[in-house]
Amino acid sequence: MSEIVIKMPPLGESVTEATIASWMVEPGTNVKKYDPLLEAMSDKVTTEIPAVDDGIVSRLLVEEGEVVDIGTDIMILDTISDQTDGILLSETKVEKAVPQNSNSLRYSPAVMRIAGEKGIDLNSVAGTGKGGRITRKDLLNYQPDMAAPVKKTVVTETVSKPAPVAPTASTTKSAPVQKGEGTPVSSLRKVIAKNMLKSVTEIPQAWTMIEVDVTNLVNARNKVKDDFKKQNGYSLSYFPYFVKAVSQALINHPKMNSSWQNDTVITNKEINTSIAVATEDALFVPVIKNTNNLSVSGIASEINRLATDVRDKKLKNEDMIGGTFTVNNTGSFGSIESKGIINAPQAAILQVESIRKEVKVMPDNSIAIRNMVNLCLTIDHRLLDGLVAGRFLNEVKANLENIDETTNIY
Amino acid sequence: MAEKTYLEAINLAIKEEMRRDDGVMVFGEDVGGEKGGVFGVTKELAAEFGDERVFNSPLGESEIAGLATGLGIMGHHAIAEFQFADYILPAVNQILSETAKMRYRTAGDYTAPIVMRAPYGGGVRGGFYHSQSTEKIFAGQPGLRIVTPSSVYDAKGLLKAAIRSEDPVLFYEHKKLYRAIKDDIPDEDYTVALDKAKIVKEGTDITVFSYGMMLQFVLKASEKLENQGISVEVVDLVSLYPLDQETIVQAARKTGKVLLVTEDTKEGSIMNNVSSVIAENALFDLDAPIKILAGPESPSMPYAKNLEDAFLVNQDDVLDAMVELAEF
Structure with missing residues (x-):
């Protein structure tokens, strides 16, 4: 036995959501392949959704009357065999292998320009991008005293002119406005x-x-x-x-x-x-x-x-x-x-x-x-x-x- | 305000413009009578405006484009429907050689102020000949506008602007969006600029450009990422040709990280033109290579469900590409 997730199947061209009109099974119900599981209602039709395999209903994930997007998980079925129709089932996602290149010494045009304009020594900046890459944001948020302590910071006139503790424009954050609390609507x-x-x-x-x-x-x-x-x-x-x-x-x-x-x-x-x-x-x-x-x-x-x-x-x-x-x-x-x-x-x-x-x-x-x-x-x-x-x-x-x-x- | 689907908004735009201007007429394959088009976009029009203003054409697309152009020369803001954007191909000669050049070659004596509507895009199990994105065929022909609405609001306002325009406009409608999106839109008369891209959502970490069904994926993914602290600027191109270069360059400069999403195959797509505009104007603000997420280099979208899914860029692809760029 293995658990499979039943999703709301496509109900026709351009139908994107459907209402669970009624469940015809409940947890524990023994179903045969093609037995109706539920009645789904779209703006076009009301239709019975059949089981994709023999099994025992394990859990209903959506209540009657709820509107769900096509492809939403709606039910879990304990199957007896492993032979199932592909399209209604959830697919296991295969993680892509990401090659880890070191980007720490490759600078983008934006980084080169900002470093030049602000006179920032890139050796003193700790990169937060992929593979330690220095990003444009790292430089926009850069303040001399953030530099790695082992290196001496080169402070040029352009950065020393403003008050040293004054944050740069991009880091300025105004105090959040007090708003009423939002509650998502059911x-x-x-x-x-x-x-x-x-x-x-x-x-x-x-x-x-x-x-x-x-x-x-x-x-x-x-x-x-x-x-x-x-x-x-x-x-x-x-x-x-x-x-x-x-x-x-x-x-x-x-x-x-x-x-x-x-x-x-x-x-x-x-x-x-x-x-x-x-x-x-x-x-x-x-x-x-x-x-x-x-x-x-x-x-x-x-x-x-x-x-x-x-x-x-x-x-x-x-x-x-x-x-x-x-x-x-x-x-x-x-x-x-x-x-x-x-x-x-x-x-x-x-x-x-x-x-x-x-x-x-x-x-x-x-x-x-x-x-x-x-x-x-x-x-x-x-x-x-x-x-x-x-x-x-x-x-x-x-x-x-x-x-x-x-x-x-x- | 009233809730409408993308399709209803288009129908309403045509209706209101036909009421406003007696010179507006609609024709194409199966658009007349009770049928009102293969998707029902022109439903109820024949009943209200009569068979002389809403009529069926023979199954000859070159003739549809030619007739529209001729009517345009006579001063009619005519609306021609190509049943599918795939079927517009036999009309390419008319559109590129005659329609687009009319104003220029007559030194402004004549224009073709017409709209050619074409449902494009995949994801509806349409197979080879009902799923293509053919907008790129026309991009690059001065004298022609190509626009596409990607929201219900724009579907109505953009079509009204297209009908009132004195230029020929190719109006691409994403057929998957016809009933997939609905929204409250104003009851009052309004138009949407034909030549302006739209900042749909402001953000500071990455900038994503898209249009059509893909834009829906981008918006969904950007909401998700917002919760993870990644702020996404989303731009709807609206005008596919000519491009709104000013808005595009500005939005690209803002974050320096650009992702372009299209369901079309990559080389030669509209997004390559966008990429070129950004590379040419915003190099020193770019913090990452411009990334294009597109369909595979394969002749057309297959009919089989699993193959169609494999062809189409999906919600996960978009999310992954956005995360990857944000982390770069």
Whole structure:
């Protein structure tokens, strides 16, 4: 058995980089020659990369979602035979033998000129070049007191005129300017940056907000939350109720669930809700599939599964794709108003802000303390207008206000 | 600002110039219709500007050059495409004898203010007839300019300058760079000087001159060396003929250690002309022999992957040569 390094193979003319879409093996997997190892995605195609030999996967060197240059090492395979295809493997580099000539007594035209101009005795200069050669830089940096002690330095007028300790121009270094510390950006962060920039530069985004009285919803959830935790092992937050109310409203407002692509509006048949999940240094937007078929409890279970996968860095590619509308739980950070950036190519994003108590005038002119929440909606103004957005928001509002202690979450 | 590939930048330059000047037209093999060229450089042009301004020519390169020159005499800033720089050879007589000499032999009565585009260079498994660097064939003919962009920014700005120029310009595009490099470039109209070399990176230990795909290797290697305390001055020639002698000599003098990198075979390459300019003007500042890193003296770039790799100067070759010179 011997270890070989698998590199990202060339994926066609002028393709220089590829994304690791998904690994189809893991360390320890036994693979046969030509078995698919991974799915690689370039801007042209998505393609399976086959094994070049029989063996056991030893290590994966690149994580899913990362973009790598063609030729980058991506995996180590323990091979059983030594017969392998040449091009995918790393080649051992043969060190070139470098003949060691002594250059110490050969002077370049530049060295001769500078020595003449400055009156420097070349015998007194210690060369730093190859084979002890005196380089142009050695002379430019030369100061008489640097001379080898055994030799007497010939100090002529040209070098003695300036103050003896004053450095020559080329050695002068100004004090470094204090700058902020630079941190290289991770490839994941680069992808996020690119998507954000693409969204705000390509999509004319309009913004609106409504206020909803969710007092009944709060009571309903408080009534069931302890039992829910006992049965399921995780907490029931308010968020699944909002996701449910939004997906119900999307059924009647298909335009909100559509997408602008190359001057065509595509109306999505499925209602798949993207939810934003933040980690310390990145933002993921996993997807709940067919949200309209799920109960509040079903949605809660999906959110719990996706959020856990994100935290454990186990989020699968299939859970990242296919989203048609994004609901963002900004309220969890205490926000009461925010402007979301659309998760392109979706048409809109809804921000659910934090629920807060407020003094309200009720329809019968009495005064009451109510639980209020703001819903902030950003729309792609190319295909959506205020009218549709307003109608949609009002239906979400009605759906939320209809939830009370009689609502079944299962 | 918008992110574009080298290819998209060239396409955009043509588009914007055709909108600006009704006299600009594009023709060559397969450039018209929906195809828009074998690499897709002229895509969407026929749809926007019609078949009279964007059209296919017969497979006859001498005729392409002749037609371009004639259109130039009539005052059109015409753009002729040679499908590959390898195919420009049948047009050499037209270009050297007619196009280049038009202004001189008519005492300025007529000019050929045209652009001839040609994708050159290897590394795309193109084999013998789709990999060559033929720019050296034309270098040395006064009356002609040869330029090549090596960045996305230059791809757009240099082509615009070439189209607006009153001189004939051979515009060499490195086909490996078409989709290999992308960058944010300004949305506004801008041009890049046709006759100026560019200091892409300042440095104090060695000076490296290059262009095309090789320049990418040089830039990568110089970043690596910067971490090891070797400071590299990198110069993009931009103009392959005539050379920007002033910038070249100045940059060579700065460090006294000169490396010239080309993917062309060594003798007779553009880099020999650069070397000669430096030797003639900067001898007493030179601290090392001028080094040329180039392809092998072999007839053409082979098709087989391992042989193509053996032919092409690669990233490691460039790095090694730079280290060797720095240590000299």
